[in-house]
Structures are given as C-alpha cells and as structure tokens.
Amino acid sequence: MKHVDTKQRQKKILSAIVEFYIETALPVGSRFVSQRFRYSISPATIRNVMADLEEAGLITHPHISAGRVPTDKGYRLYVDDLLEPKHLTKEEQSAISKMINRGHKDLESLMQACSKAISVITNVAGVVITPRIKRSLFKHIELIRIDSSRILVVIVTASGIVKNTIVHTHEDLTKPELHRISEFLNEELKGMFFDEIKTHLNRRLLEERDSLYSFLKKTVLLLSSPNIFSMEERLYFDGTASLMSCPEFSDIAMARVFLKAFEDRQDILELFNQDMEEEGVKVHIGMENRCKEIQNCSVITCNYKINQRTIGALGAIGPTRMEYGKVMCAVSYLSDLLGEALEDID
Amino acid sequence: MKHVDTKQRQKKILSAIVEFYIETALPVGSRFVSQRFRYSISPATIRNVMADLEEAGLITHPHISAGRVPTDKGYRLYVDDLLEPKHLTKEEQSAISKMINRGHKDLESLMQACSKAISVITNVAGVVITPRIKRSLFKHIELIRIDSSRILVVIVTASGIVKNTIVHTHEDLTKPELHRISEFLNEELKGMFFDEIKTHLNRRLLEERDSLYSFLKKTVLLLSSPNIFSMEERLYFDGTASLMSCPEFSDIAMARVFLKAFEDRQDILELFNQDMEEEGVKVHIGMENRCKEIQNCSVITCNYKINQRTIGALGAIGPTRMEYGKVMCAVSYLSDLLGEALEDID
DNA sequence: GATAGCACTCGGGATGTTAGAGTGCTAATT
C-alpha cells in the first residue's frame, strides 16, 4: 500500500481547519474537512489526525462535542509555513490607488486615507503612524521672530513635511540675526538627515574657535529644545466601528477593551515603533502581543520608506481569525504606495 | 380641602421619573416615585398622574407591565424647565484644571486633554473641535522659498497657533521679493482678524493704481489659495470606549452605528460648527439630532472664546439618559478653561 | 495504517412554568 507522508497530511488538514474557521467563525468538524478533500480521507482518519494536532497544541475544542478551533500556535504555524501568498486583485489595487493618490493637501488627510484604505480592503482596523522627521532628509529651516521672547522654528523635510515649534528665549534675537542663522543652517545642513543635525552642530562647535564660535553657540542653544526635530507621533486608524460586527466582539466587554487600546494609543504606538526597526511584514498573533488589551487579536505591521529609508510604519489589527494572506499583502502594498506618495520631491 | 396645583405636581413627578431613570437605567414604577416623596403621595395617585404624563407624550412604557421611561420630549421639558443648575465640586474643578493647565507643548495635546477631561468628569464622550484660524487675530506671516516652484506660507495667530501651507507657483519669486512681501503683510495686517484679510487686500488692490499695483497683485495671487487662512477642522474625542459599558450599548448594532458616527467625523463636525454660531450651552436630545447615527443620544455643546471672540466649540455626546445638569455644567466650565489656555499672549 | 460503527457528550434552541413588578380600573374614602 502506498505510504502517505503523515506530516504532510497533518499540515494539509491544519490548513483546511484554519481556512475554514477564518471563513465561517464556526468550529470545524471532521466531516467538513473530509468533505473539503472530496472524501479522499474519511472523517475517522481526520479525527485521529486532529487528535494529534490537538496534542501538539495547534488546535483546541471550545467544548467536548464541538469542532476544532486553531490556537495561536496553530495560526503561527499556518502563517509561517502553510500560507500561500495571495495577491490583491486588479480591482482592489486600483481602488486603493484611487484613495491614496487623489491629491491630499496635507499629511493628515493622506494618513487618514491610508488607514481607511487598509480597513476597507481587509475588513480589519487599519493603522498608520506618522513619518518620523528625524529620519528624513533636511530641506529647509527658518527662524522667525514673533516677539521679544518667542521664536518660531519652521523645518521642512525633503518630502515636504513641515513642522513648527515655538521656542521661548531669554535673549532677544533681532531679525537680521535670525536671518543670518537661518541662512547659515540652510547651507550647513544641506543633504543631512535630521537625526544627524544636533551631533553635527556640536562637532562644529568644538572645532570652531574663532569669531564664529559665539554665533554657533547661539545657534546650538536655540535648537537645544529636544522636540524641534521630532514630530509628535500620531496614530491614525479606521475601521474599528465595522469590526464590531465580528462575532469576536459580540461580547461588549471584549469590544470595550479593544476600543480602549485605540483610545489610549500608547501601547499600539509603541508596538508599531518597535516593528519599524525591522524590514518587511511582521505578524503578531494573539497572546504574542505584549499589550494585554489586544491579546485576542492579531497585529500585522510593515515599515514604509521614503527613498529607501524607513520612516514610519503602518498595519492592521483585527481578531486572530483574520485573512492573514490578504491582510499581509494589503499592508505591504500600502506601505509601497504611501512611500511613493511621500517620496522626496527634489 | 387644600387645593394642590396639579401642574406643579406633574412636574415634580416628571422630575423624579427622569432623575431616577437617569440614575438607574431602569423603568420607573409608581411605588418608587411614591417612595421618593416619602409616601406623601400614594402610588395610585402617581399612576393617574403618570397616565396624564404619558398622554402628553412625556413618558412611555417599554411594555404594558413595565415602569415608565422619559421620552425625548420629556427630557426636553426636564432640561428646559425642571433642571436645577448643578455645580462642579471643588475636587472636580481642580482635577480638570490639573489636566488642562499642565503645559501642553502643542495644540494637539491640549485638545486631547480637553476632550479627555470632559469624558472623565461626565462619563460620556468628550468632543472638542479645533479653533478656527479665520476668527483669530493676525500676528505674523512669513513666506519662505523652498524651491523654484514651491513657497511655504506660515501664519501665526495672536494666541500662538501656527499653520503652514505649501503653495505651488508658476512664477519663481526670489527670496528678497518674498521677504519684501512678508514685511509688507506684517505691517499691513496688524490688528486684523484672519477672515478680514482677503477682502482687505482686494480693496487695497482696487485703490492702488501706482507702482505698488503689480506688487500687491503678486501678493494677492500668492495668497489666493482658499485654504491658507483656514485650518483643516479637526475633531478630538475621548471616552467612547468607556461608554460601551452603558446598557444603551449592550446591543452591538447600536454601539457600531455610534462609533461609526465618530469615525466618519463629518456629521458631528457639522453639528458643532453650527452650534458654534450661538452663545452658551446648547442641548440636542435624541431625535432632535439631524444625524441619524446619534438619534438615541444627546449632544451638549458650547462655544469657546479667545478674548471675547468665539473661536471654536466643545461638548459631550452620550445616551439620552445622561446627567444633563452635570454635563452642561462641565462643558461650560471647560469652555472657559480652554479659552483661557488659548488666550492671546500679547 | 485507514476506516466503519457505535456509544457517549455537550451546547443550544424550543417549550413550559413561575414569580414579581407594574399597570388600569373601580369602588371606597376623605
């Protein structure tokens, strides 16, 4: 009799269970799986395999007479080994493009459109965090005297993101003075990244000993405030409301903690910030998440880039029972699109 | 026998019903009301009065053998005539102050703190819309050349709100030219409100016929983009998650449409924008709201001011069963506080 | 090793019952 690869069959059956459960949200019974294989494997055999899978911790019972449900570990195996990459359809791609590429007049509406696009395509919540100015290319700086104690510092990145900070000073700097500083900085910082600026200026300060010293000193002091080159990190999201139709959130208490996580922002922001350090699509399943409020959810993230430099992150959050293939694909696609939309203009 | 004012008694009983229902979310029976009056009125009498109130459309039955529940009309009468103004406690006031007055470094975090403060104190969702630049006092403008086709326009209001817009031009304006325009505008627009600027400049353009004409023409053209003096209206809110514990939202479908309204922002923004035109605290109860998604909710709004000029609005949204007295009071209090926090600095 | 058969388990929907809260009406009372 022909020998069947046991491992292989286990995987096929796990795949079937995961996919069926993702589709229906109903515990999967042995008959259904058998059916899916056109009865080439009998329910009894499948029950045996299921028992093995359960022992391996990949699936469970809600109760003894119910079908099987994947565990976090089961999803993990599925995502790592079994998932076959899925592509967005042409229609989906063009629908997304339409949402992103309509001339957004500010960063805000672009971010919003982006999170909305993710949620519409994937049916889970879409999340985008604002680009990090620190990782951007310097384009322009301008110091503007508002009154004797306040100076407005405006910075512009190569991709056209603008940030302004009002700095309070003791010393009343005159307009020409500020103008001179602005001009100096615009020349000096050409081609640098914002996170290099402060160390660069400090180095310059050490080298310089002549007449320029006090001028440089003044400049450095002016820019010493810690938040001048970093933007308040914002979190844009969309689709949390429609997620409420999922059976996972039929329990209001579940829904509440989930929404609370978004309201607090902090934990989610941190998660995305960490993931930003790594390349490509990342998946966090259920209990793998540090943040307790979303431990019955999965998070899929991806960094996005401007001219090859990672500058932010976006992703999706939904119940562990989500279409991993599609969501991963959508997130990756939107990462590219957002990057392009922000591309340095010069 | 001494004659009892029937109308008066009706009102007292309606008050009791509304307040009891607000407190417990349970339909109110005749015994409870009688109890509240220390049995000075018998349940039977109260039943008669209740029948009258029901006929007048002020209360209803969920079903025949249940207690009474106020209708929107009932709440309306309560709010207009029966509500006795309630003050925030000293503790509440100082708790709010603490949240608002910790030096917020940007508008964003102030708005967020404000909406959070409302929600924490009132237990319903707090909402704040951003101040309208158009209604603000001009302080400073600066035109910055980024490259041959882009100019950055930075405006600053007297209260220190900064907004920037990137304008695309065909004509390549030089730095000195832009500098001259900036200087001119800063002198010319002193003491004006932003919404007067465009008409003022156009008038100037008509008067002027000499050498200044082409200069002015250039200036007006540069500022012709419609959004330069108006900020993207943003909506900050907080407390929607905790609202989910209310029995009103035990039905997930209810919760979903409610959350959807916040996700869409548009309708709520419009509502607050309209209310901004009027002075003081406004109350919209249930079906009075145009926006369908929140027709089982009440909205309480209040404009906020900088130096006597209305410049924005804030408020609260929650189930019709809310503590009107307290919420109205909190909203009004926060309107003052936010106004002070934004007060013009010079 | 795979499968068929069978006894067993358990959740969930349908049904029935009851307690209790509350009403409306009528007749008695003040």
Next chain:
DNA sequence: AATTAGCACTCTAACATCCCGAGTGCTATC
C-alpha cells in the same frame, strides 16, 4: 372632587426541562 385602597390582569425575565444534532473517542475490522 380629589385621593386612595384593592384587585384583576399583563407581561417579562429567569429558571427548569427536554431533545436534537453535531461531534468526539474508542474499538473492532478491513
């Protein structure tokens, strides 16, 4: 004439019961 007591009636929510069916695990068989 207004108020109240009493009583019959209504309806819900909670609880108990029952039963169907989906699904399992085990064992004997192919």
